Amino acid sequence: MTWRSDSALARLGLLALLTAGCAPPAAAADLLDDSWLRGSLGGGAVRWDGVVLGAQLGYSSMNSDFGNSTSSQVAFILRNSTLEAEQSPSSWTTLPHDLTSSQSYGVFLGYNFQTDDNLVFGADISYNRPQKLETAAADSISRTVTLSDGTVDGVTITASSSTKLIDYGTVRGRLGYAIGQFLPYAVFGGAAGRFDYTNTSTVTVVQTPPGGGAPSTFGPVTQTDSQSHKLGYGFLWGLGMDVAITPNLFLRGEWQYIAFNKVGDIRSTLNTAQVGLGIRF
16 A cells, blocks of 8 residues: 555655646736736746745655554563563564555745845745544564573563644745746755554563473553654655746645654654645735
C-alpha cells in the first residue's frame, strides 16, 4: 500500500506546481469589481512586496516509525533484572513503520520584501488541519537467550501503538526570485503539531534454571501509556511557486516536508503537496 500513497502524493505535487505554472494571467480579474484587484499584468514587472493572506488545500502523507515506541515500557517491566541488564529486551525492535494519507486544508499569513534585483525575502505563519492522519502498528517478537549464570529465558514481547496528528502550525522563512508573474521559492522553518497516541506492551518470560529443571513463568505483565493533544515539534523545508493572476491576486503550488521529534517515542514525518489562493495587500 505504501507505493500507492507515495505515488498519489507525487502526482498531486506535480499537479500543484503545473496548476500554478500554467494559470492564465488575468482570467479572474474580469470576475472582480474591486479596482485594487483589477489591472492587466501587461509587460510591467509584478511586485511581490507586502502582506499576503490566503487559503490552501493539500494532500498529506504521514510516515510513523513505531520501532521502539514501547521500549520504555519494556524497560520498566524488566527493571532491576539480570535479563534486562545483560540482553536489553527493551532495545529490541518490535513494531514496523506505518503510512497513511489524507486531505488537508489551512490558511496562511505572511509578508514579502522584494529587492531591486528581484530577490524576494518573506516570512509566513500557517494553520493546517488534516481530514484524518492516523497510523497504527501491532506485532510481537520472541527470542530465547542464555544469561551469564546459565539460566535460559524465553522472552515474548507483544506490542501495539497508534498515533494521530490532529492539526499543526508552521513558521517559515522564504527566499524566492521573481521572474515576471512567476515567483519560484524555497521555504525553511519550524512546525508544531498536536498528537494523540497510545502505546501498549506485554512481556512474558519463561525461565529454565541452569542444568534443566522445571521452568517458571514471569508474566504476562502489561503496561499502557496514552496521551491526548501532546505537542510535537519539528523542522521543515519545501519548494513552491506563486503565480500572479492580477497585481494583487496569486495562485500557489507547493511541496513541504516536516520531520517531527518523537511523541510518545513515535517519530513521524509529513509530506504535503498543496495548492492555494492568496491576496497581496
